[in-house]
Amino acid sequence: MHDDRFQDIAPTTLPPAITRYLNAHRAHDTASAVTAFTHDAVVIDDGNTYEGITAIERWLGRAASEFTYTTSLTGAQQADATHYLATQHLEGNFPGGTVDLHYRFALRDDLVERLVIQP
Known part of the structure; x- marks a missing residue:
């Protein structure tokens, strides 16, 4: 995914909310992952939209199970103070077995307001 607005950054410089979400998601820790989001956050994943903490919590729980x-984490990019892109490589027992996913984050008040996940 190439977007001229984004510049490569060190993954260690991603904002705390993004790092918290990625680490909790990796550990299948839904309770911690959901704390990275604003109360009215929106997640778009696999063509589905999840609005609000309750819907996001259900989505995270389903994805984990x-x-x-x-x-x-294979890459990180930043467009500005509130827009980041993290690239993750996943391997597992899902259809296809491996995929590189782009996590496009928009932040508000140091929390994730919007997350769009795309190949």
Whole structure:
């Protein structure tokens, strides 16, 4: 995914809310992952939209239990103070077995307001 607005950054410089979400998601820790989001956050994943903490919590719980997989952060980019892109490599027992996913984050008040996940 190439977007001229985004510049490569060190993954260690991603904002705390993004790092908290990625680490909790990797550990299948839904309770911690959901704390990275604003109360009215929106997540778009696999063509589905999840609005608000309750819907996001259900989505995270389902994603954690549906398949077994490992993730590794393979890249990070920043467009401005509130827009980031993290690329993760997933391997597991889902259809296809491996995929690189782009996590496009928009932040508000140091929390994730919007997350769009796309191949």
